[in-house]
Amino acid sequence: EADIYQTPRYLVIGTGKKITLECSQTMGHDKMYWYQQDPGMELHLIHYSYGVNSTEKGDLSSESTVSRIRTEHFPLTLESARPSHTSQYLCASSDVRDYGYTFGSGTRLTVV
Amino acid sequence: QQQVKQSPQSLIVQKGGISIINCAYENTAFDYFPWYQQFPGKGPALLIAIRPDVSEKKEGRFTISFNKSAKQFSLHIMDSQPGDSATYFCAASMAYGGATNKLIFGTGTLLAVQP
16 A cells, blocks of 8 residues: 555656656655666665755756655656656655655656 | 675576575664565565564565674575565665664665566
8 A cells, every 4th residue: 555656657758848756655754765766677866855845966966856845745856858867766755763665656757 | 885785686586496685785884674575667665674683584485684794684585486576675774863864775686486
């Protein structure tokens, strides 16, 4: 049962378009994360947040930006999509007292 | 020192066999070692986890073995089933700066269990 929701599940969009990937969680978790996952499987952390108005860049450089205005919501925005942005994007959250992450089902983005 | 090295990259096991995936780490400050299972089209889901004060943890057919001195831990799947076919990630984390722990993931192992 998913407590973290990502929309859309699939998105095909043209080059140069602005897109926002939505991520919401109902668990009241303080910490949220965005990962990029290539077909080669590896998970790359691109953004994370430890609470409202807190955002940090991850280990993999990304042209995307994030915001955290509400605890439950952590959207990711690409101002101008490019084919190199084609990937799966996974959102996750964790409680400050729980080391475990809960992942969403992901958004598979294709930029044509 | 922040890396978690995972092997093998892919694994094929016959139904009923034992699947073994290994991970190694360098940072002795890591204090939590979970395994995640990911099916196609889904996000990773927590499968089983262990703390360094325990050498083994078993949940059903899944067992984590932990060797603190060698800085290694492994996932054993007993009586592997085709439904176990998925990608498995090991991970490690530590608490620092308060509650700002962050998981460090291995590179993943694609397991295929043949009927």
